[in-house]
Amino acid sequence: MKRKKITVAVTGLNAIDNPGSGVSVIRSLRESELFECRIVGLAYELLEPGIYMKEIVDCAYQVPYPSAGTEALFQRIEQICEEEKLDVIIPNFDAELYSYIKLERRLDNLGVKVVLPTVQQFEERHKYNLSDFGKRSGILVPESVVCNSIGDFKDCPADKPIVVKGKFYDAFVVTGREQFEYHFSKIATKWGVPVIVQQFVDGAEFNVAGLGDGNGNLLAAVPMSKRFITDKGKAWAGVTVGDRRLVELAELFVKQTNWRGAFELELIKSKDGRFFLIEVNPRIPAWIYLTTAAGQNIPEAVVRMALGENPCAFESYEVGKMFVRYSWDMIVEQDEFAKFSMEGRT
Amino acid sequence: MKIRIKSDIALSKTGFVFNPQTGESFSLNPMGSEIFCLLRDGFSTEEVVKIITDRFDVSAHSFSTDLDDFVAMLRRYELTDEA
Structure with missing residues (x-):
C-alpha cells in the first residue's frame, strides 16, 4: 500500500x-x-x-x-x-x-x-484535582491534600509514609515532618506551588497508555506492569499485562471525561488487589513504543485523528510483550x- | 486437596512461568515444573505426593512439607485461583 x-x-x-x-x-x-x-x-x-x-x-x-x-x-x-x-x-x-x-x-x-484534550479536561485531571475527580467518577484515588505552603499540611504522620508531588513532575515518598518539609521546599522551588501530599499506597505499579476520541469512546488502551523502576519512579523495563480491569478503568476514565487524545493512567495495585489511580498524564507516555510493538500504534492513531480520520478502536494487544530501556x-x-x-x- | 492453578498462567519447557495478569515472572527447577504441571492438570496434592514418592527416593512426610511450602508460594504470588 x-x-x-x-x-x-x-x-x-x-x-x-x-x-x-x-x-x-x-x-x-x-x-x-x-x-x-x-x-x-x-x-x-x-x-x-x-x-x-x-x-x-x-x-x-x-x-x-x-x-x-x-x-x-x-x-x-x-x-x-x-x-x-x-x-x-x-x-x-x-x-x-x-x-x-x-x-x-x-x-x-x-x-x-x-x-489534545480541552482546557477543562486538562485541568480536571491535574494532580491537585484528582481526588475530586475520583469521587465524581467512582475511580479509587488516594486521599490527597493540596498545599500552597508548608503550613497547609499540619498533621504529618511521624511513622507512616506519605507521597509529596510536584504539580508537573517529581514525587517523593517521605516519612516524618522533617523529610516532608525538605521535599516540599525542593519541589516548590523547582515546580512552584501547589505541592500535592498524597496518601501512600503500597503495591505494584501499573500504567495504561490510551487514546480517547473526544466523545467518550476509548480507541486504544495497553496496560503495562513496571518491572524495573528507576529512583525517579520511571519504568526502565515493563511488560504488557492482560488484567481486564485496567482497560475497564481506561474506558471509565474516557467515558467520564470525554477525553480527546492520548493519555496515561498511573495506577498502584494495593496488597488487597484494588487499583488506585495516582496520576493522569495528558499526553503520550515515554514507553509508547511498547504499545506499538504490542499491536496498538497509538501515535499513528493520533495522527489519523489529527488529519480528520476516525480510526476504529483497537480490539486487542499482545500480552507479555516486554521493553527494556537502555542508554547509548x-x-x-x-x-x-x-x-x-x-x-x-x- | 485440589489446587487450582490460574488457567492463563504460562509455563515454558524451561520452567519459565509468566503471570499475564500481573506481569510477574518466575523460574522453576525441573522438579518444580513437574509439580506445577501435575497441579495444573488437576491432580490433588495427595496424588502429587504419591506420584513423586513412587518415582523418587523421598519420604511422603518430607515431600509433603516441601509441597506445602511450594503451594504456599504459588498462592502468595497469585498463581492460584483461591483467595
Whole structure:
C-alpha cells in the first residue's frame, strides 16, 4: 500500500533518566503502514539527544520554553512553517500542553493540526484535582491534600509514609515532618506551588497508555506492569499485562471525561488487589513504543485523528510483550552542535 | 486437596512461568515444573505426593512439607485461583 507523505513535528526529544516521549513516538510513526513521515523535532535544550539522531529526526528546530508564553511559541511555529509544511504537531511535555491547547485554533489556521484534550479536561485531571475527580467518577484515588505552603499540611504522620508531588513532575515518598518539609521546599522551588501530599499506597505499579476520541469512546488502551523502576519512579523495563480491569478503568476514565487524545493512567495495585489511580498524564507516555510493538500504534492513531480520520478502536494487544530501556552514547560532531546552538536548527 | 492453578498462567519447557495478569515472572527447577504441571492438570496434592514418592527416593512426610511450602508460594504470588 502506498503510504501518505506527511510532516509531523514532535517535542520531547530528551532521553534522560526521566525521558520525554518524542523518540518513542517517532519510532512508532516510522513503523506506520499508512504514513511516510518527515519528522521535524522541536527541542528546548541544545543537548536533547533526539536532535542528533539522524535516523529518528529529519530536521530539528529550537523552540522557546513554555515560560516564554504562548505567543512566543506561536511566532516560532509560524517561522518554522515558512520552511516546513507541518501537517501535525504532537506535543509531549506536560508543561507545554496548555500553550498548545490554547493555540489549537491558530495552529489550525496555519494548516497544523493537534489532538489534545480541552482546557477543562486538562485541568480536571491535574494532580491537585484528582481526588475530586475520583469521587465524581467512582475511580479509587488516594486521599490527597493540596498545599500552597508548608503550613497547609499540619498533621504529618511521624511513622507512616506519605507521597509529596510536584504539580508537573517529581514525587517523593517521605516519612516524618522533617523529610516532608525538605521535599516540599525542593519541589516548590523547582515546580512552584501547589505541592500535592498524597496518601501512600503500597503495591505494584501499573500504567495504561490510551487514546480517547473526544466523545467518550476509548480507541486504544495497553496496560503495562513496571518491572524495573528507576529512583525517579520511571519504568526502565515493563511488560504488557492482560488484567481486564485496567482497560475497564481506561474506558471509565474516557467515558467520564470525554477525553480527546492520548493519555496515561498511573495506577498502584494495593496488597488487597484494588487499583488506585495516582496520576493522569495528558499526553503520550515515554514507553509508547511498547504499545506499538504490542499491536496498538497509538501515535499513528493520533495522527489519523489529527488529519480528520476516525480510526476504529483497537480490539486487542499482545500480552507479555516486554521493553527494556537502555542508554547509548552518541558521538556528535562539534559542527552539528554548533549549528544548532547558533542557528536554532539542524 | 485440589489446587487450582490460574488457567492463563504460562509455563515454558524451561520452567519459565509468566503471570499475564500481573506481569510477574518466575523460574522453576525441573522438579518444580513437574509439580506445577501435575497441579495444573488437576491432580490433588495427595496424588502429587504419591506420584513423586513412587518415582523418587523421598519420604511422603518430607515431600509433603516441601509441597506445602511450594503451594504456599504459588498462592502468595497469585498463581492460584483461591483467595
